[in-house]
Amino acid sequence: MSSSEAAARLRRNGPNLLPRAQRTRWLGTLGNLLREPMLLLLLVAAAIYWLLGDPQEAAVLGVSILLVIAVTAYQELKSEHALQALRDLSSPRARVLRDGTTRLIAARELVTGDVIVLAEGDRIPADARMFGDGDLQVDESMLTGESVPVRHRSGAAMADSESEWLGASTLVVGGQGTAEVIATGADTTVGRIGAALRSIRKELSPMQREMRRVVATLALIGLASCALVVALYVSTRGHWLEGLLAGITLAISNVPEELPVVMTVFLALGAWRMARHQALVRRAPAIEALGAITVLCTDKTGTLTENHMAVTELALGAEAAPPGAGLSTALRRALECADLAGPQRSTDPMEQAIRTAARDSGVSGRHEREHVREYPLSDELLAKVEVWRSSELSALQIAGKGAPEAMADLCALEPATRAQTLARVDDMARRGLRVLAVAEATWPDADEALPASADGFQFTWRGLVGLADPLRDGVPEAIAEAREAGVRVVMLTGDHLQTACAVASSAGLGTRVSALGSELDALDDDELGRRAAGIDVFARVRPEHKLRLVRALKQAGDVVAMTGDGVNDAPALMAAHVGIAMGGRGTDVAREAASIVLLDDNFVTVVKAIRRGRTIHDNILRAVRFVLAVHVPITGLALLPLLTGAPLVLLPVHVVFLEMIVDPACSIVFEREPPEANVMRRPPRQPNRPLLDLATLLSGLAEGLIVLAAVVGIYAYGRHVDLPQAQLASMSFTAVVTGNLGLILLNRSGTSILGALQQPNAAFWLVSCAALGLLMIAIWVDMPARWFRFAPLPPGLMAIALLLPLLSVLCFDLLRRRFPLFRRGTSTDSS
Template identity: 50%
Template sequence: HLDWELVKEYPLSKELLAMSRVWRSPSGKEYVIAAKGAPEAIVQLCHCDSVEVDQIFKQVQAMAQEGMRVLGVASASFQKADLPEGQHDFEFEFQGLIGMEDPVRPGVPEAIKECYSAGIRVIMITGDHPGTAQAIARQIGLPSDRVITGPELQKLSDEQLKEQVRDVCIFSRVVPEQKLRLVQALKADGEVVAMTGDGVNDAPALKAANIGIAMGGRGTDVARESASLVLLNDDFSSIVTATRLGRRIFDNIKKAMAYILAVHVPIAGISLLPVLLEWPLVFFPVHVVFLELIIDPACSIAFEAEPEEADVMARPPRDPNEPLFSRHAMGLSLLQGLSVLVIVMAVFALSIYRGQGEAEARALTYTTLIFANLGLILANRSWSRTILETLSVPNPALWWVVGGALAFLAMALYVPFLRELFSFAYLHFIDIAICFMAGIASVLWFEALKIFNGKARRDSLRG
């Protein structure tokens, strides 16, 4: 029938989950109508008797339990010139069922499991048969004991739906318009909602969600424009990867902020205290420039390149109302900076008290500050693991910063021209060792706090 002409299409609707196409013969006198859709809709179109309906639904259930997507198909013929307004006006004859298998992609069950360990609840919203949805849910590890269908959802009030979405993870036979209600119900219940979609009708739900995620491969332009994120490979695992990456970036921003706040406390203190106490100045402009040459790459390169924490996907999501830098984090950062300031000023005061001379006191104090600065960088790589535990974690950018700082410090101390530029005195090995121990001592309390907190967490887990 290649010469038959498609003259009309009856689209799928909320009232009838089936669509039909009307084909006209070359003579223009005969029409053939082909319908496909949800088996229950096709059965309704065909006006099947109860015995035939039971037989069809038994077969549908058997196919659905195998994870197949099941469509019913029917056909009808028509002789009149004027086509009716609705599909129900045709005398359809049931032709059979079509089962389509769409295997779960490799890695999806693992991604679902990782979501749950990260405190992320996954909800399946599908137009498939409830049995198919449950079979797929079992394959990927979603709770499959309860299902709400589109017609059932339609009967629920907004308040009832808000209560149901707390426990139900599968919604089947859902039409696109109902996705918006689900998003709104979840948000009304205080959830942060990420919604995936690819069709034009998904756009309102994508726009309403906190994070709309469109499919880049098969998604429509409207869906992509409405979304916050676009997946280039249409893979659910990419959402989990993006979550892990986002948490790593958030962690690293906090680490960089903690470090930059801590390191500027001793810099400010060493600049002001000698003036207030009428002691010789420690800092000249060249000293501050050298410090900034360490601080800037540490924040913009070293901390940015820091790998994720081991437990990054084993934590619950943070409160969206929680500030980026909490009072607790700010307090710990200030304490780190104050401990460095106390140690460095003690070295300076002791050097002046012993009469070692302004240049030698400055060299000892500045060297201690450089070691303490590097100690702060290493300590803030993780707030849960000690420096020794993080040494095995690769971060080439970090070691370039540390190595460059130590190399330039050595040049400033032992190259005569630079030593004169920095107003330093020559330091012996024992002086360097004292400065190193003093600098490291300034961050030891923070390392001890990590050990104590780690032990407390392990004890609470055992309890």
Template identity: 50%
Template sequence: MLDAPTAEATGSGLSEQEAASRLKADGPNELARTGRRTPFRIVLEVLREPMLALLLGGGVLYLLLGSPEEALILLAFALFSIVITVVQESRTERVLEALRDLTSPRALVIRGGERQRIAGREVVRGDLVVLAEGDRVPADARLIEASDFQTDESLLTGESVPVRKVASAASPPARPGGDDLPHVFSGSLVVRGSGIAEVTATGPHSEIGRIGQSLSALDSEPPRLQAQMRRLVKLCAIFGGVVSVLAVVLYGTLRGGWLDALLAGIAIGMSMLPEELPVVLTVFMAMGAWRISKARVLTRRAAAIETLGSATVLCTDKTGTLTQNRMTVAELCLPDGTAFRPRGDALPAGFALLAETGRLASAPQPFDPMEKAFHAVAEGLPSPALELVHTYGLRPGLLAMTNVWRSGTETIVAAKGAPEAIATLCHLDAAATAELTARTEALAAKGMRVLAVARAAPDGQAWPETQDGFAFGLLGLVGLADPLRPGVTEAVAECRTAGIRVIMITGDYPATAAAIARQAGLDAEIVVTGDALASMDDATLATKARETTVFARIMPEQKLRIVAALKADGEVVAMTGDGVNDAPSLKAAHIGIAMGGRGTDVAREASSLVLLDDDFGSIVAAVRLGRRIFDNLRKSMGFIIAIHIPIAGLALLPLIFGLPILLWPMHIAFLEMVIDPVCTLVFEAETEEEGIMQRPPRDPAAPLFSASLLGWSVLQGGVVLALTAGIYVVALDRGMPEAEVRSLTFFALVLSIVGLIFVNRSFSASIVTAFRRRNAALRWVMLAVTVMLGVTLALPFAQRMFRFGPLHADDLAVTVAAGLATILILEFLKPHWRKRLMT
């Protein structure tokens, strides 16, 4: 428990000695740093991968055998894998650093009776902080002096409307939100007035600090596909390890040459271990992030792409996400009930007077969003040269403010405020007050914040002590709204078509939230408030969350509970937000989506995706791309599984039947370094399947490698294995030299793999369509394969390294025929698998 500030923090403020003592005791006014994964630690984690161990082991054996070229190539491939992983994993969380920057602005404090500007991190408990319009509050504090003081706490509460603050000697519970409280909070913005506040909490003890601590305690959602692939790789590694050990023993016992036996065992282990999957996933996600960035969505964590297409729930904040977080005058209403909606046209006479008086009742140079709205609606109206000569600010007993203007001998008094306060100033009778209240409630039901405007024209030069002394006349009501972002309604509708449920979670009032939800096309029949949610246990909340679309008056920790309840119910949760208060839920969700324009650094750092243009519609584009990416990823993964079947078969069959060894580690590394990564680029560039946004989200529990996908992969691999093994056996039977048999079979395998690329380009389209589709990456693949195969035949160095012999025209024709046969056989079988692959 923190000690209360001492009496020394009065009048002249703390002394420098006391401030230094407290800074030493409490620490700087910033968040504590947490441990981060270093590149060295990441490298150690990568080195635990079984494939890298095999590559390194193979390189060492080649060195022992006196083959440095082969050793260097294998070691280079291992280094390549390490570099990719380290670069990807080094982009770790920077949430606390962003919070530290936000909570450490410059601060004007009173120390030793003098005002001095210090770094925000040096502010301590008990400091007297001088605050003025436009300042960022450096620490949690209690106002001891205040004049017409308002702060924007939307970063903490989600409410776009500033809250009034009053000075007080008492210390009620300090929570953001609510009018006429004495507490101000670190990170909030002073939008009106001035004051002096006594610091009550700094650093991790402040409200924003507690959010930072909750962030550091949260773990980001682990990538599902990565977990699935690691399990698959682990199973294959165990099985491949057992087979490899048996092969080494068999080879060494029957043929002698234990170093060659170890190389053969490593080759078998590499052939049976789909180690490309993690590397391919990294490359695929990086390309997907680049493609999504073209839709104005920045991907901060590639793992979000794999989940994006399977999102079932999108939790969105209202302020700044569905709405623009700027107040506009939506409706003007005269005392007789006549209403007018400004649309940029000229205002009728009565409404022009109402708008002009509202502007005169606002600050001449507005900072408050509502006052900016009053100036905007009155823009273009004729205004005489007036001088502001007196101001009456808000006070707890009368929520209205009045400005007195003079032009020569003419005096204009303009007031605006809560309708009940203006009714009091205008001395309305009970009937008129009831009528005004009814019209106010009607506007509020439309999601508007309602203010009343009044005007007076006194004759005297002296001003009354309070604004009650003027003879005001009611001019009408002004309804202010935070408008929807363009395209929100269409985006919500498309989310519904795609089977994604949209839930609004906001700190705003229920009536406003429900009205905005209806405008956006959401069902707002059921609205759950923060108070109601606080009384629910987790089981009740989980049940309620299934049927609720709007949550209002929600605090940050309650957002976390909602997200946790949805996740526990099996939903894949995407969460949008822009404020500090959104950061914990952004991090806890499967997919955190921050706004890049107004959004805070904290929200962006906590998120997986950032909408660069703050366009809610970009989420739909990202979902479409996410589904396309996932479809194409399945094609790529199925292809990888398929090619490992003939590779493993051709590595095992010679050992089983006592034939010459066909594939050594060099050959398998060649395939993995060239064919697999490049082919991944081909699949990533494929266009989307038909009806991609009419399908329901993918079942989050469904494995990437479904039974149908594995079956189709096994079938493809079996066809290629049968063709290439047949070529191998026939070539040996005809007495071809071992080196030529190896090159003939290897070339046939490579061209069959190229055939698999064309077969797997689409689950729904035919091979004819696949050939017609433009795919620049495919042309590069074909060129790379041609060049690499040409090099292995043309250069003696490459022939020796790969143990290849020369091939003649008829041999090359056989390899081309193998590739064409692969395409024809599998295209004939594809229609029987299409329906299963598309579900």
């Protein structure tokens, strides 16, 4: 089908999507917000103002509540948009024939009439009917409940429609074939019975659960302090409504309701940003685990290398040459045999490289033959065999290709010849070549039944094919960066040991110790764990070896990340702390089992994801520490007049103003903070270390107390010089606002405040300028000043209120850098 015709059908019939769960609507978001404790307290405060006969104050507070709702709703909807972007990125994909070529497209773009190419591990993207040569084993349990795979085959032998029909969302567990799409979206069988795609589950990560416990604890403390303040106010001043207002103000200033918002926004936007850098996060806890990874198990082909193979050498006996028009007869026959030993259509890079080399050398005779049967690669025989019929010969031609050891067994080579051949294989592998052996046989009687397995043929050895797959750009640098970050990189590959070691050496991975997968079979789990701790390269590894290695490394105390792409890799991906699937060549099963999907199949992206995960965790720590610190001066200013018997300085409307600084600072400023210079030069963080540990708690409280000391000093000075109440409120509130801005700066990235100022973050300057601008309006413009009960300050007093909190923050920064006791307790100190 042409692209233009497919686009027209897509416009006419709609995308290939099942009905989805409704996205979060703004009314639902509003309902959730109105259940937040802080907003409920603000609503109660507005009602109290009304009862006290102050409708203007109640109206101002009501408008302020609307502003808080608007800011919070914006954050929620931004998170929802980020999650929707992830849903779009994670939609299934399909290989389809368009404009005469095979393309990988989003399954939602399929239309009826499309021809799709299916192979083991693919999730069938739409209802389809098989045609041509093909033989599939399909898991239809989601439709029928039957766990046994069902065989589907096209052709005269099995022409009934049921055997050719394939249902959407079923899974290919064996074989390959082509099919024509006959129904999409809601018209498929799955759509007709009402099954729907599940939305991404908003699972609570360990950090989110921890934050909820912290918020609940501090909320209880806030409510208790509210009750005590009300009792104190009523007993000393006798006005219970005003006492209730004072208690609510204190409770609002105590409740760190920003913490759950911080977690939601940071994890959602962090996952969205990682997806923009080709790493799709499917499960939020993976972001937390990224910073704790100690071992990264990676495959070779397509991850460390480009996965664009090219035939570079053909060898038979003492003869060797690159492909081309000048090949000898024997090497031309070896290349032709390698071409015939591949499927009709394939996206495998080695098959494509061999096909290209055969075509360029003018030896491809595929179109002159009729394909009869395939003997696929299996655990018992690491080789692929194809059977062909030629119109010029009565006998069938059999071409085989696979691991040299397996092909040597099929050809029954003499011991001396076998040893000489495998020595040649080792030599090619040491030069970094992927080596395949080829052989051919004939079946004299085309009408006679073929043997059940490939070892029923009498093969003749035809030679070796050497393929090269160059390293991806940036891989050596990425491995060096991972090592510097304390992450041990281990290669797991099905390749020959010498090939694996050659690639590992060129990548800078090191080959101090290497092992074969077969050696692992003789080890129990405990011994495997001890051996695996010192091995850099595992060759000839099967999927079950990967699972054992992941479990052994976890049992040894490592935090393990695992890459994979095949159906059989799914158990290892699920067992790892962070499973990483290949988005390009990976099967749907692997992608569903993984926590992260690499959209570009590139090892460099894995290391970038580790860097991004560490940065996200650091920024969450900064935001948490800031939230803890910023509530200290707010609480102190709310409590101070009660202790001194003076009129209240901090009112609910003032707390709302401060919340308009705190929320953007957490979700905008800290979320955009760049990584620390040493983010990849420090060991992984301890996985069992809580987010809010004692060091972080004390550090946040210490920062808040420094600002509180400045605020108390300014308040005391104002009382000392008998400032009018409105000017005292202006001066004290200005000190709190500038102190909050100083705390933002203190908790930004960098080793000092000066270093933080040199780090680019436009959001910080936006928040700071907006806060100071609104503060000046609230103090100097008549109507807002009446709302806030402020009065203009003389220039000298304004300068004191602006500068003293910033100077206190600067002094604390100097102490923190000079004395370890004052250093902030974050993961950045682990180095």
